[in-house]
Amino acid sequence: MMTMSQSATIGAEAHAAPKSxxxxxxxxxxxxxxxxxxxxxxxxxxxxxxxxxxxxxxxxxxxxxxxxxSFFMAMFFFLSGLFTWPGIARKAPQVFLRDRLLRLGLPFAIAALTVIPLAYYAIALQQNTELTFAAFWWKTVTVGPWPSGPIWFVWVLLAFDLTASLLYRVSTHLVDPVNRVSVRGFEQPAVFWLLLVVVTAIVYVPALVYFGANRWFDFGPFSVQASRILLYFAYFFIGVSVGAANFDRGVLSAAGQLPRSRWLWVIATLIPYCLMWGMIYIKRGILGNPDVLPHWYQAIYGTFFVLFSAAILLAILAFFLHSxxxxxxxxxxxxxxxxxxxxxxxxxxxxxxxxxxxxxxxxxxxxxxxxxxxxxxxxxxxxxxxxxxxxxxxx
Known part of the structure; x- marks a missing residue:
């Protein structure tokens, strides 16, 4: 349990201009x-x-x-958020915006116009061997569909970075609650895992029940899975909060409890993973693989999903921190x-x-x-x- 003075110290450090x-x-x-x-x-x-x-x-x-x-894109957003708050603190808003547009916006635009059409042309040729790349490219960028492939992550991260910049201008205190949990995670990583599970279950399970797993929001090359957009933002903002201050005294410290308990996190990962397979068996073998899954099924599967995602994130980090x-x-x-x-x-x-x-x-x-x-x-x-x-x- 932290004392009031410790809590105040943590809050003050979180709002001081972080060093690089x-x-x-x-x-x-x-x-x-x-x-x-x-x-x-x-x-x-x-x-x-x-x-x-x-x-x-x-x-x-x-x-x-x-x-x-079930985990790698959420983990990418978590890692991407870790050094965002200090980066925003060090730079003027226009400089931060310029840097993000250069690092994320420009690559996304170039890849959307070149890399992605070139990738999906390989699929289109399987249906029509006479199709030229020029004709396929023109149809993609003018008529559509214009899939984004894996680069959807880049534009969504840009949107999250800009959102974080706005939130920083509103209040630098927004990261305090999660930052304090991260500090507790130095000795009790299970507390941090529980935070991840609770927050992501709240934002993901209802969205999965409502949208299902296959619905995507898309506009041209801008696409994102409907049920996961809030899940990804939750991981990103939790990462932002962890990295805001006290990084070396938090859950991701190499000297903390997380790397020492790495094999326990492997077990914590395997249990919900096996339960997810159990739900897949129910879907395919008992429910007959229906096009629309019952809400109860989505809710249970979504719960196992967030348990697995949070556990494997900590398990992977534990092994790399221990190395x-x-x-x-x-x-x-x-x-x-x-x-x-x-x-x-x-x-x-x-x-x-x-x-x-x-x-x-x-x-x-x-x-x-x-x-x-x-x-x-x-x-x-x-x-x-x-x-x-x-x-x-x-x-």
Whole structure:
């Protein structure tokens, strides 16, 4: 239990103009690891029950995709929020806006006009081998549909950053309650996990019941999953609050209890994950895989979803915080290029899948080829692009 003086000290530190934080090696590695998870996710989707677009499939990839889809984008938003509050404090509003537009807005616009049409052209060719890229591109940007693929994350993060900037101008005290829970998480990470679960259940479960899992809001290339937009903002703002102050004395401290209890968090992750599979069995085997799921089903599944998402976030962070490897390892070498790899990998992944489609190879072989080549080619392309003058400020 914190004393009143401790609470006051925490509040004062949260509102002081934060100094620029040094790079955190563990968090850098987590971001790069998650980028590789994104590439893996897109490499195996065609060979799953969910996204079965290839004759080959393997149930093991369903195990992977259920896990990745249930946490990695929320975790990206959490990590993206960690250094947002200090960044806003250090910069004038117009400077912060300029930097975010350069880092997020410009890459999104370029990728929406180039990377995404190139990616989906590989899918369109499977239906019409005579279709030219010029005709497909023109129809995409003028008539639609204009899917955003994975880059939807970029414009949504830009919107969240701008929202955080406005909230900072309203009151710097908004982050205090979660920041105090983060400090308690130094010794009691379960308290922080409970906060994550309660907040995300409140914003996600009703939205899932109302919208279902497949509804997306979209306008041109601007799209986001309807049931998850508030979930993502909750993770982002909780990340903002954790990073606002007392970072080295909070739940993400390498000296805290979280890394010491990492195996307990693995168990806490596996339990709701198995329960999610139980609900999938009920949907497919008992309910007959209906087009519209009952509200009770969505509510129960959504509860297991938020339990899993919060637990795996802490489990992954616990292992990376515990690691004492000084580096540089593969993740360290890839770190500077990770954002660019996220932006450019999608057409590479889809065109490799298109090239492998007619080959009678096992799903595991196709996915392994796709993943390895996607990593190598997207990394090489990003490294080359970053050599263009000024590109490193964007990528």
């Amino acid at each position: 934080k040094a790079r955190n090696l563990s968090l850098d590695r987590v971001r790069t690891f998650l980028t590789l998870v994104v590439l893996l996710h897109h490499a195996v989707i065609p060979y799953t029950h969910f996204g079965h677009t290839d004759p080959a499939s393997w149930i093991g990839f369903d195990v992977v995709v259920l896990a990745t889809d 004492k490897s000084p580096g540089p390892n593969l993740l360290d070498r890839m770190q500077a290029d990770a954002y660019g790899m996220f932006l450019v990998h999608y057409p590479i992944a889809l065109w490799i899948q298109y090239a492998l489609f007619d080959y009678g190879l096992p799903a595991i072989v196709k996915a392994a080829i796709g993943f390895v080549l996607t990593v190598i080619l997207s990394w090489g392309l990003t490294a080359a692009l970053r050599k263009i003058p000024g590109a490193s400020h964007v990528l």
